[in-house]
Amino acid sequence: MKSPAARKLTPQETEKLSGNCLTVKFKKGDSIIKQGTYSTNVVYLKRGLVKIHIEGPYRVQVVRIVRPPSYLGLPTTFGDKVNHYSVSAIEECEVCFIDITTFRTLLSTNSDFSNQILIELCKGELESYNKCVNRTQKQVRGKLADMLIDFSDNIFRADSFVLNITQEDIGNLVDASRESVSRVMTEFAKDGIIEMNGKSLTITDRPMLNNISRNG
Amino acid sequence: MKSPAARKLTPQETEKLSGNCLTVKFKKGDSIIKQGTYSTNVVYLKRGLVKIHIEGPYRVQVVRIVRPPSYLGLPTTFGDKVNHYSVSAIEECEVCFIDITTFRTLLSTNSDFSNQILIELCKGELESYNKCVNRTQKQVRGKLADMLIDFSDNIFRADSFVLNITQEDIGNLVDASRESVSRVMTEFAKDGIIEMNGKSLTITDRPMLNNISRNG
DNA sequence: GTAATAATGTGACATAAATCACAATAATAG
DNA sequence: CTATTATTGTGATTTATGTCACATTATTAC
Numbered sequence: 001m002k003s004p005a006a007r008k009l010t011p012q013e014t015e016k017l018s019g020n021c022l023t024v025k026f027k028k029g030d031s032i033i034k035q036g037t038y039s040t041n042v043v044y045l046k047r048g049l050v051k052i053h054i055e056g057p058y059r060v061q062v063v064r065i066v067r068p069p070s071y072l073g074l075p076t077t078f079g080d081k082v083n084h085y086s087v088s089a090i091e092e093c094e095v096c097f098i099d100i101t102t103f104r105t106l107l108s109t110n111s112d113f114s115n116q117i118l119i120e121l122c123k124g125e126l127e128s129y130n131k132c133v134n135r136t137q138k139q140v141r142g143k144l145a146d147m148l149i150d151f152s153d154n155i156f157r158a159d160s161f162v163l164n165i166t167q168e169d170i171g172n173l174v175d176a177s178r179e180s181v182s183r184v185m186t187e188f189a190k191d192g193i194i195e196m197n198g199k200s201l202t203i204t205d206r207p208m209l210n211n212i213s214r215n216g
Numbered sequence: 217m218k219s220p221a222a223r224k225l226t227p228q229e230t231e232k233l234s235g236n237c238l239t240v241k242f243k244k245g246d247s248i249i250k251q252g253t254y255s256t257n258v259v260y261l262k263r264g265l266v267k268i269h270i271e272g273p274y275r276v277q278v279v280r281i282v283r284p285p286s287y288l289g290l291p292t293t294f295g296d297k298v299n300h301y302s303v304s305a306i307e308e309c310e311v312c313f314i315d316i317t318t319f320r321t322l323l324s325t326n327s328d329f330s331n332q333i334l335i336e337l338c339k340g341e342l343e344s345y346n347k348c349v350n351r352t353q354k355q356v357r358g359k360l361a362d363m364l365i366d367f368s369d370n371i372f373r374a375d376s377f378v379l380n381i382t383q384e385d386i387g388n389l390v391d392a393s394r395e396s397v398s399r400v401m402t403e404f405a406k407d408g409i410i411e412m413n414g415k416s417l418t419i420t421d422r423p424m425l426n427n428i429s430r431n432g
Numbered sequence: 433g434t435a436a437t438a439a440t441g442t443g444a445c446a447t448a449a450a451t452c453a454c455a456a457t458a459a460t461a462g
Numbered sequence: 463c464t465a466t467t468a469t470t471g472t473g474a475t476t477t478a479t480g481t482c483a484c485a486t487t488a489t490t491a492c
Contacts, residue, residue, distance in 0.1 A: 075337075078334055107334070108331065111327075115323065119294050119295065122290060126295045133270055136352055136391045137391075138273060140448080166470090167470065168469080178469090186471075186472090383439075383440065384439080392479080394439090395441085399441080399442075399479095402440095402442090
């Protein structure tokens, strides 16, 4: 249950962190970090999936889905006094609110830890560059294929999973309208690429999905 | 000429950095960091503008324009062994190649420095989130207005500046075709929002530009 | 200074996907 | 269990912008 960064901490530091942090449960839909409010905490996600989302000029943009274990809100907490994005639970979640001062102390005293945090931030930025390129250059089929691959490989780590988000959310994640998402998903199902019943989804033709991701 | 992070260094550290770094000049169009090659250096941009760009599935995406002083390639150097994006000079540039080991040592010994680097990374990530939202949600007029405002406020810090990039580059920066860029720019000029002759451009109606950025 | 190449301007046309409209189904609350 | 609300499916229509084609103007190279 420890993130790569958390593994760099000494037992004493881990102890200190646990003492200075507040564990809270959130249920589906609850807001964990809210855009526009003061950013005073780093959030450590222990259990449950969350979505990071930004209020765009016309609609909400879902930046990404994050699985535990992970630190949430680093860019928004260190980058500005005010949160630039929101984080919400998409299923029951358990998180730790870590006081920013405690976190800063750890960063300055444990260079292995701060190095690991730096690496994770860098990876996040690279990923966001890539996601943005895909979002702006591919068309809906390709973007949805990308999303399904990402879910299967990185978020759920399985070919079958339960999609706890609405098609509108999916649309906001891949930059497409709710209707287009619906159309393409049924198309995928008809073509035998995925199987859906209710909220659960199985990828049945992964090679084809890879192909659509590349050429769609 | 020092970045906020560089100001956190002690005179000895600055000395050590200068000793372990190689100053190189690049001319317009030259590649400073190349996507796909091994990432072994952090680059400190001393003089000249550069563009960060990524090879997308169909065309190049210009991620952003960066002005000195600035560290380049932090995400791509710390995030992976291989560069995930390219950096090219858009005018004559002077840069320092800093060996990654030297840079790592600085990070682990000077926590003020590493904290400042962390902050800059976070700001970069927030900015890239915002840029992506704008790119995907606004239409061409709005995106171009955004770009002009960004150039005027952050890059050139003046109402008049010389645009050393082609309309194709602009298109790749704001996600539009070269032709659309041409059409909208002449439209802006016709409407008295900007004045262009050759490569030099002046913003003449900033309020209108802000307005287009908000509603376009 | 002239040829060759690159960059820009503009019209006509094609097209992916948004929007609108409404029916059908699922989820939630009382 | 029924009513209400949220979510999904699907057709018809509209629209912003990409693509193609070609003329015009800069820029670069020899």
